[in-house]
Amino acid sequence: MSYRDLREFIAEVDALGALRRIDGADPRFEIGGITEVGAGLPDAPALLFDRIKGFARGFRVFTNATTNPQRAALALGIDPHLAPLDALKAWMEKRKTLKPHKPIEVKDAAFLENSMSGADVDLGKLPAPYWHRDDGGPYIGSGSIVIMRDPDGGWINASIYRIQVHSPTKVTVQFDHAGRHGAIIAEKYWRRGEPCPIAVVNGEDPALFIAGFEYLPAGQSEYNFAGAIKEAPIEVMAGPVTGLPLPARAEIILEGRLLPASVETLPEGPFGEFTGYYAADKRPCPVMEVMAVHHRHDPILLGSPPMKPPRFHFGLPFRAAGIWSNLESAGVSDVVGVWQHVAQLMTVVALKQRYDGHAKRAALIAAAHSYMGRLVVVVDDDVDPSNLADVMWAITTRCEPSEQIDIIRNAWSSALDPRIPAADKQRGITSHSKAIIDACRPFAWLDKFPPVSALSQEEARAIAEKWGEALKAAGSRNLSNR
Numbered sequence: 001m002s003y004r005d006l007r008e009f010i011a012e013v014d015a016l017g018a019l020r021r022i023d024g025a026d027p028r029f030e031i032g033g034i035t036e037v038g039a040g041l042p043d044a045p046a047l048l049f050d051r052i053k054g055f056a057r058g059f060r061v062f063t064n065a066t067t068n069p070q071r072a073a074l075a076l077g078i079d080p081h082l083a084p085l086d087a088l089k090a091w092m093e094k095r096k097t098l099k100p101h102k103p104i105e106v107k108d109a110a111f112l113e114n115s116m117s118g119a120d121v122d123l124g125k126l127p128a129p130y131w132h133r134d135d136g137g138p139y140i141g142s143g144s145i146v147i148m149r150d151p152d153g154g155w156i157n158a159s160i161y162r163i164q165v166h167s168p169t170k171v172t173v174q175f176d177h178a179g180r181h182g183a184i185i186a187e188k189y190w191r192r193g194e195p196c197p198i199a200v201v202n203g204e205d206p207a208l209f210i211a212g213f214e215y216l217p218a219g220q221s222e223y224n225f226a227g228a229i230k231e232a233p234i235e236v237m238a239g240p241v242t243g244l245p246l247p248a249r250a251e252i253i254l255e256g257r258l259l260p261a262s263v264e265t266l267p268e269g270p271f272g273e274f275t276g277y278y279a280a281d282k283r284p285c286p287v288m289e290v291m292a293v294h295h296r297h298d299p300i301l302l303g304s305p306p307m308k309p310p311r312f313h314f315g316l317p318f319r320a321a322g323i324w325s326n327l328e329s330a331g332v333s334d335v336v337g338v339w340q341h342v343a344q345l346m347t348v349v350a351l352k353q354r355y356d357g358h359a360k361r362a363a364l365i366a367a368a369h370s371y372m373g374r375l376v377v378v379v380d381d382d383v384d385p386s387n388l389a390d391v392m393w394a395i396t397t398r399c400e401p402s403e404q405i406d407i408i409r410n411a412w413s414s415a416l417d418p419r420i421p422a423a424d425k426q427r428g429i430t431s432h433s434k435a436i437i438d439a440c441r442p443f444a445w446l447d448k449f450p451p452v453s454a455l456s457q458e459e460a461r462a463i464a465e466k467w468g469e470a471l472k473a474a475g476s477r478n479l480s481n482r
């Protein structure tokens with residue numbers, strides 16, 4: 001692991017040829033639009049916006065940081081040249097042996113290069129984009145982490161909650177549900193009649209961005225997890241206003257307090273969601289009073305707006321790595337790959353069938369852990385689960401729908417699910433049904449199934465190695481059967 005902060009990560013992305021610099025874009029819907037179009041390109045390049053319309057030069061926004069497999073691997077310290085499924089497997093393996101590192105305190109912090117506090121605080125100086133057409137306002141936090149200290153245990157939570165700007169000194173912090181660690185911690189302060197000290201960290205180290213998305217148990221700090229990814233502690237310094245440990249090399253930090261919901265809330269949203277819809281209305285949301293803003297010279301905001309699938313914040317489906325290790329720890333053998341498509345909304349497991357019911361056993365475990373995913377598919381080990389075309393080939397040639405599709409009802413979804421009727425959501429219904437598609441050859445006549453005429457993955461790779469150049473010259477864009 002070499003990069004030490006977001007700037008060094010951007011330099012590594014540039015060295016891979018994956019950075020595009022864009023000058024003169026409007027933060028009102030243009031930065032968001034360019035980000036979405038860019039994320040839809042085959043290489044989904046990372047974008048660094050400067051000379052943003054209406055803002056001082058040097059106040060920059062960086063988007064599509066980790067939206068392709070290569071840069072998601074780079075952020076994790078995994079070889080960015082690995083094939084996507086191999087990179088995800090490497091992450092799944094690395095995750096098992098991660099050694100948490102507590103952050104270390106340093107005496108100097110880059111984020112203190114510039115500060116505004118008290119009456120000088122003006123969030124309007126920072127280029128917070130209006131990301132999508134009908135968003136309720138500008139969002140300074142789309143990929144930022146929120147720092148809070150549990151008043152009982154003293155441990156630090158540092159995960160991602162979106163931050164909408166409402167005035168020069170007020171933002172809202174959106175907890176999706178009451179079980180978010182941030183929501184639980186805030187509630188503890190409020191019960192004591194105190195506001196909750198809070199900091200919003202923008203332009204954080206990408207390892208912190210990834211850690212902020214992990215489901216960690218309460219009591220385990222995302223800081224320590226990010227340190228584990230980096231194999232080195234995160235450097236922190238106590239914030240002058242809150243005393244919270246803040247990443248010393250972060251770009252922009254807001255410090256302040258989260259007011260009890262009984263004192264003030266503001267209507268938050270709507271905000272374009274990762275499903276590609278606005279499925280949740282404006283909701284009353286806790287207000288953060290911003291008491292100080294710190295930033296590095298020429299600060300870089302890390303923006304990660306939700307976008308229409310298949311675009312997603314992370315080019316490697318990290319939650320699929322979690323499902324993969326859950327399958328292993330449940331004792332399901334011979335899993336050769338797990339992947340998620342359509343921005344996590346479809347899960348695919350590939351395995352070598354050993355016994356009747358093996359595929360369904362894996363499918364049920366994968367379905368149980370598929371957040372908002374209506375489709376769970378199991379394929380044989382000759383199918384690459386990360387290749388949607390191959391997965392569809394398996395479904396259309398190995399699955400007899402009348403026998404091999406099951407429906408699980410009342411399963412895990414979310415209020416963000418666009419297909420759950422509003423009236424049902426009002427009654428507290430946030431579950432949906434999941435289709436399990438067994439796209440494996442039927443186990444009972446596995447040996448009798450017509451043999452595959454197409455090249456195996458290994459054969460195709462060997463051909464590509466020997467004849468790839470010739471084919472490229474002939475105008476073929478992509479040789480491997482991805």
Ligand SMILES: Cc1cc2nc3c(=O)[nH]c(=O)nc-3n(C[C@H](O)[C@H](O)[C@H](O)COP(=O)(O)O)c2cc1C
Binds near residue numbers: 163
């Ligand atoms: C880019 C991005 C934006 C997110 N926005 C929110 C959000 O606004 N609210 C929320 O509750 N979770 C959001 N999440 C999901 C949480 O960060 C994630 O589930 C995390 O594990 C929650 O941490 P916690 O267990 O410490 O509460 C977002 C995730 C990402 C990657």
Ligand SMILES: [Mn+2]
Binds near residue numbers: 222
């Ligand atoms: Mn947490």
